Amino acid sequence: MSVAIILVLAMLLDAVMGEPRWLWSRFSHPAVLMGRAVGFLDRRLNATQGGIVAGIAALLLLMFGAALIGWALSLLGGGVQIVIVAILLAQRSLVQHVTLVADGLRVSLGDGRCAVSMIVSRDTAAMDQSAVARSAIESGAENLSDGVIAPAFWFLVAGLPGLMVYKIVNTADSMIGYRTPQYERFGKAAAYMDDAMNLVPARLTCILIAVPARVIATLQEIAKDAAQHRSPNAGWPEAAMARAIGVALAGPRAYDGKMQKFPWVGGAGARIIGPKEIDASVRMLWQAWGIMLGLTILLALI
Secondary structure, three states, X not given: OOHHHHHHHHHHHHHHHOOOHHHHOOOOOHHHHHHHHHHHHHHHHHHHOOHHHHHHHHHHHHHHXXXXXXXXXXXXXXXXXXXXXXXXXXXXXXXXXXXXXXHHHHXXXXXXHHHHOOOOOOOOOOOOHHHHHHHHHHHHHHHHHHHHHHHHHHHHHHHHHHHHHHHHHHHHHXXXXXXXXXXXXXXXXXXXXXXXXXHHHHHHHHHHHHHHHOOHHHHHHHHHHHHHXXXXXXXXXXXXXXXXXXXXXXXXXXXXXXXXXOOEEOOOOEOOOOHHHHHHHHHHHHHHHHHHHHHHHHHHHO
8 A cells, every 4th residue: 555545544534533532531642652752851861961962862862763663663554554644643633723713712702812822832811812813823824734734745755754753853843942041952953853844844835725725826925924934934834824814924922921023924914803714714724635635646546
């Protein structure tokens, strides 16, 4: 069974099943296990040695272990791989979390803030409705790239070992890839590797959003907005989503009580937004997913 066929079936399984609560209430999710592995090396190497060399060593250990596990699991056959890949994709759960923010806002601003606090790290307590909506839309666009398109891409490129390596790198970046005194040096390798592995998937996600929205002609403007983003990759899907649904994203927001004056993405778009715009972004998430599925089916047929 080819990797393309496996990916098609895994994408469909994820879209139907999502993240079964009954399963992960009894067993540890692979993402949790990966987080524990990162945390273990953080405690062992960062606490005692620190520094860039220790961070590189930790990353290489994580990548080698992930590749080895991926290779071993791939020997169990196509059926096992379909289930594992479906577990490591996140389309349905992503859509559900973003939709919950729109549903929360329809009830009250407080419910919207509560829902969005589950998917973003920025301060949410003082957000107005537009800020809540922007946060949900941005999170959806960025995580479409990180949680769906990038894992699918690396599975097509390098099979289950490639997917497992991507997931452990992405997990490491989310845990230690910060510019803080604790992680500035130790997490640098993880942050750079995550940027490198997301270079192609982020731009692919941008195109997958722009094509069905018929804004591909504005790709040059999207690229300009993406270049202003603090991340070399996240700006691409966010800028595409901004134009796809006609809203302004990013802009000023607070982290740890400090207001950060980030530039607007798609600044000409609407800035007063709410549940309706979140719903529009969810439709775009599914359309982009559908095109990726279609492309993978073509690969399988070829």
